[in-house]
Amino acid sequence: METKDIPKFKVEFISTSGVYKTPFTLIVILQFLVGCLLIIIINMWYYNDLYYLLTGNQFLPFLLIGQWWEWFLLPMNIYGNLLLFAFSIILFSAVIFKILNKIHPPEEGVFERGSKEWKYTHRRFWTAYFPIWLARSLPLPWSDIFVYRFLGVHVGRNVVAYEGYIDPELIEIGDYTMTSLNICIFSHLIYQERIFIKNVKIGKACIVGPHTIISPGTILQDGAVLGVNSYTWINQNLEGDLIHVGIPVNITLPIQSVEDSQKKAERIKTESKKNTDFND
Amino acid sequence: MFQPASLKGDSPTPIDERLRNKYLILYFIIIILSFMPCVLFEWIYAIFLWKEGIYLIFIFLFPFNILILIHLLQISAILFSILFLTILKLIYPPKEGIFNRNIKDKDYFYWNLRNIVKKWPLFINSSNPFPWLKNRFTLRFFGVKIGSNGIHDNSWISSEFVSIGKNVIIGMNSNILSFGIEQDKFILKKIIVEDDVLIGAKCVLLPGTHIKRNVKLSAHSYTKFNQILQENSTYLGHPAKLREK
Numbered sequence: 001m002e003t004k005d006i007p008k009f010k011v012e013f014i015s016t017s018g019v020y021k022t023p024f025t026l027i028v029i030l031q032f033l034v035g036c037l038l039i040i041i042i043n044m045w046y047y048n049d050l051y052y053l054l055t056g057n058q059f060l061p062f063l064l065i066g067q068w069w070e071w072f073l074l075p076m077n078i079y080g081n082l083l084l085f086a087f088s089i090i091l092f093s094a095v096i097f098k099i100l101n102k103i104h105p106p107e108e109g110v111f112e113r114g115s116k117e118w119k120y121t122h123r124r125f126w127t128a129y130f131p132i133w134l135a136r137s138l139p140l141p142w143s144d145i146f147v148y149r150f151l152g153v154h155v156g157r158n159v160v161a162y163e164g165y166i167d168p169e170l171i172e173i174g175d176y177t178m179t180s181l182n183i184c185i186f187s188h189l190i191y192q193e194r195i196f197i198k199n200v201k202i203g204k205a206c207i208v209g210p211h212t213i214i215s216p217g218t219i220l221q222d223g224a225v226l227g228v229n230s231y232t233w234i235n236q237n238l239e240g241d242l243i244h245v246g247i248p249v250n251i252t253l254p255i256q257s258v259e260d261s262q263k264k265a266e267r268i269k270t271e272s273k274k275n276t277d278f279n280d
Numbered sequence: 281m282f283q284p285a286s287l288k289g290d291s292p293t294p295i296d297e298r299l300r301n302k303y304l305i306l307y308f309i310i311i312i313l314s315f316m317p318c319v320l321f322e323w324i325y326a327i328f329l330w331k332e333g334i335y336l337i338f339i340f341l342f343p344f345n346i347l348i349l350i351h352l353l354q355i356s357a358i359l360f361s362i363l364f365l366t367i368l369k370l371i372y373p374p375k376e377g378i379f380n381r382n383i384k385d386k387d388y389f390y391w392n393l394r395n396i397v398k399k400w401p402l403f404i405n406s407s408n409p410f411p412w413l414k415n416r417f418t419l420r421f422f423g424v425k426i427g428s429n430g431i432h433d434n435s436w437i438s439s440e441f442v443s444i445g446k447n448v449i450i451g452m453n454s455n456i457l458s459f460g461i462e463q464d465k466f467i468l469k470k471i472i473v474e475d476d477v478l479i480g481a482k483c484v485l486l487p488g489t490h491i492k493r494n495v496k497l498s499a500h501s502y503t504k505f506n507q508i509l510q511e512n513s514t515y516l517g518h519p520a521k522l523r524e525k
Contacts, residue, residue, distance in 0.1 A: 012514045012523060013498030015451055015480040018434045025411050029347070032409075036343035044339055059335040129411055137409075165452060184452050184481055190431075192447065192478060213481050213499055231482075231500050247500050247518070 014215050014231065014248070015189065019125045027096070028130045035089035039081055046070070046077060086138055090131040094150040097127050097168075101152065106169050106197065113193045121169075121188060121195065128168035156204070164208075170197065174204035174222065185214045189234070196234070203240065225255065294461075295399070298383055299392045306393070310364065310400050314357040318349055354413055357401040358421050364397045365422070374440060374468075381466040388466050391459070398422060398439050427475065435479075441470040441487075448473055451481035451499060460487045460505070469506070498523075 048060045049070050058064055104120040111117040128151055135143040141162055148155050151168045155161065156175035164183035171187050179185070185208075189196040200214060203222035208214065213231035220226065224238045227245035238244045243253040325345055329338040372390045379387040405418045414433040416426050422439045426432060427446035434452040437444075441458035450456070460467040469487035473479075477491050480499030488506035491497070495509045498516040509515050514523040 013480065013496050013516055015449065015478050015496065015499060018431050018452060020429075020431060021411060028410050032347065033343055036346075040339055040342065059332075126411065130409070133409055182453070190449060192449070192476060211482070229500075 019122050022122050024123045025126050027127055031089050031093050031130045034092045035085045038088050039085055086134045089134060090147055090150060093127050093131045097124060097151050100124050100127065108198045111195050118195050121197065124169060170199045173202045176205045177202055179208040180210040182211050183208050187216050189216050295395050296392045303393060303396055307396055307399060310360050313360045314353060317356045318353050321352060350408060354405050354408060357404050358418060361397050361401045362421060365394060368393055368397065376441060376468050376470055379466045381461060381464050441468060444473045445475035447476045450479045451483065453481060454479055454483040456485045458487050
């Protein structure tokens with residue numbers, strides 16, 4: 001399979017960063033208000049009951065239960081509010097994200113500032129901002145992977161992708177892959193007046209070490225390991241079952257398999273036996 | 281952007297342990313003072329809107345209440361810390377140079393005190409849920425000159441002796457350090473970043489760096505002390521070297 005032709009883009013350096021703030025950023029307020037709606041309705045009913053139990057009055061004339069056991073729901077209410085707020089926002093913004101995708105699907109290539117593609121990537125990024133921020137601040141470790149799946153990023157089973165920055169579009173992560181602390185996976189790259197967008201593929205059972213940057217267009221084949229503190233150049237293809245290190249990646253090292261290490265262990269055992277025999 | 285905690289632009293302000301314990305009270309005073317306007321606002325909200333007949337208005341305006349509360353807390357935190365900061369600057373004005381890393385050294389001592397005062401507003405603003413009023417907003421109040429139309433909020437920038445021009449993009453998780461601690465010496469030197477500069481992700485600028493117009497610094501590189509990067513060129517490496525065409 002050949003990838004789509006992209007006009008030649010001479011790359012002298014890698015710069016990966018966030019995106020510009022646009023007026024569309026204000027969508028965060030809309031998301032916030034939508035998230036509050038469901039909470040308001042449920043809490044209105046619940047706190048009306050508690051108010052009735054305390055004072056004997058009620059501020060809403062309807063939906064009263066007024067039983068003593070409702071006090072025991074209070075801890076559940078506090079935790080439930082958090083989850084309800086987060087998940088209603090995640091659902092709502094996933095819908096907006098899908099609509100934006102339908103209007104203008106993400107494309108690979110180089111685009112000028114002010115073009116349609118530039119605008120829509122910014123819009124998609126800012127719709128993804130708040131749900132991911134919330135998922136990261138929830139006390140559930142898998143919640144951000146959940147959000148990425150909702151937004152359409154292909155994330156496989158048993159993926160560890162907790163403490164890193166990952167773009168919300170054009171990224172594929174295979175099964176059993178682990179990404180470490182402080183990593184950045186980018187499918188976009190902003191130059192002063194241009195934006196470069198390309199798909200990133202991370203295969204099955206890869207390991208991405210801490211403090212690494214994965215640039216747009218990188219392909220990590222199944223079982224590849226990206227070493228600590230290294231970064232990949234644009235369109236770099238890392239072969240599977242090898243360790244890749246360097247700034248940018250230029251050294252490959254073999255991974256020692258389990259059989260190798262077993263042989264080694266046996267060799268050391270026999271050697272130590274010989275030594276002990278000799279000493280006796 | 282939506283960074284996790286390990287990439288957050290919050291300031292891990294390096295404060296000397298010996299001074300931190302002594303002047304902790306200063307830190308708490310600023311926190312308590314900055315909550316005062318919020319308490320006042322909530323009190324007024326409750327008094328005016330929690331009445332018979334208009335309970336529903338109280339409930340449906342509550343999200344807006346929280347929105348205002350977050351921004352009020354941010355701004356009051358900045359204003360109260362500026363109050364203390366100006367007093368400290370009047371007592372001993374900050375200056376560049378190489379000093380001893382010793383509590384008896386006045387420059388080092390007051391630099392630490394300034395960091396204690398700045399800690400709370402930097403923390404509260406970088407951890408706010410919205411993409412606006414983040415680090416750049418706070419730093420401008422502290423006297424750092426930052427130009428318009430750029431990306432600055434994903435990185436950590438020192439809160440004094442830094443000036444950044446227009447159209448500057450600073451990549452994710454980059455550090456701009458105008459202070460350095462070398463053995464028993466403590467260095468403070470100004471960093472100048474001119475217009476149209478592009479700094480990649482995970483770069484480190486050490487004190488005294490002067491980046492001229494239209495320089496591109498590639499990702500994952502750092503600059504030396506007092507390094508000058510020439511105009512219209514690309515730099516790369518450890519430490520940054522000119523990339524020839």
